[in-house]
Amino acid sequence: GNSVTQMEGPVTLSEEAFLTINCTYTATGYPSLFWYVQYPGEGLQLLLKATKADDKGSNKGFEATYRKETTSFHLEKGSVQVSDSAVYFCALTFNYQLIWGAGTKLIIKP
C-alpha cells in the first residue's frame, strides 16, 4: 500500500544552518507529493508540492525535488530562521487518498 516515512524529530538547528528533513514514500502509480507546515497553535498549510518525477517544488526558501528513482522528497533550506520553527509533514496524494507522514518537529535556536 501507500505510505510515507519521515525522519524522526525533533531536529534542532542554529539560525542560518542548512536544513534537510528526509521523506521517503511507497506508492502504486504516480502520486503527487507535498510538504505541509504547522506553526504552533495553527492548522496545517501547504508549503510546496510536486506532481511528477524530477519536479522541484519551492516556497519561502524551501525546496524539495520529486525523486522517483529513490522514492524520496527531501525538504531543504539553505539558511533557516527562528521563524521556521514548526512541525513539517510530508504527504502524498493519489486519487482520493491522502497519506501523511508522522511529522518532524523543527526547532531553530537564535
Place this chain on the structure above:
Amino acid sequence: DAGVIQSPRHEVTEMGQEVTLRCKPISGHDYLFWYRQTMMRGLELLIYFNNNVPIDDSGMPEDRFSAKMPNASFSTLKIQPSEPRDSAVYFCASSPPYRGGVEKLFFGSGTQLSVL
C-alpha cells in the same frame, strides 16, 4: 475568502457530555475532511465527505463519534458521550476537486478539545 472556519476554538467539557464541533469549508470545495491530532497518535483521518456524502468513515473511533454534512457550507462532528481520551485537536480541512480526486487541503485553525 476567509478560509476554513472552525468553531469553537477551544472546548472544555466534562466526561459524559455531548460535544459538537463545527466547520465551514471554503466555498466551491467539494471535499471535506475531519482529522484528529494528538501527541501520541499524530494526525488521524476520521472521516471525509465528497459533495456532502460521507465516503470513508473507517477512521471514526467508535459509535460515540458521528459526523454530518447537511449542505455544502457546513459540517459537524459530534461526540456523545465524550471521554477524557477524546481530548485532542480536531481539524477540519477542505479541498477543491482535482482530476477526479484530491490534491491539496486547506485546514482550519482547529478545535482544542479537553474532556475532564
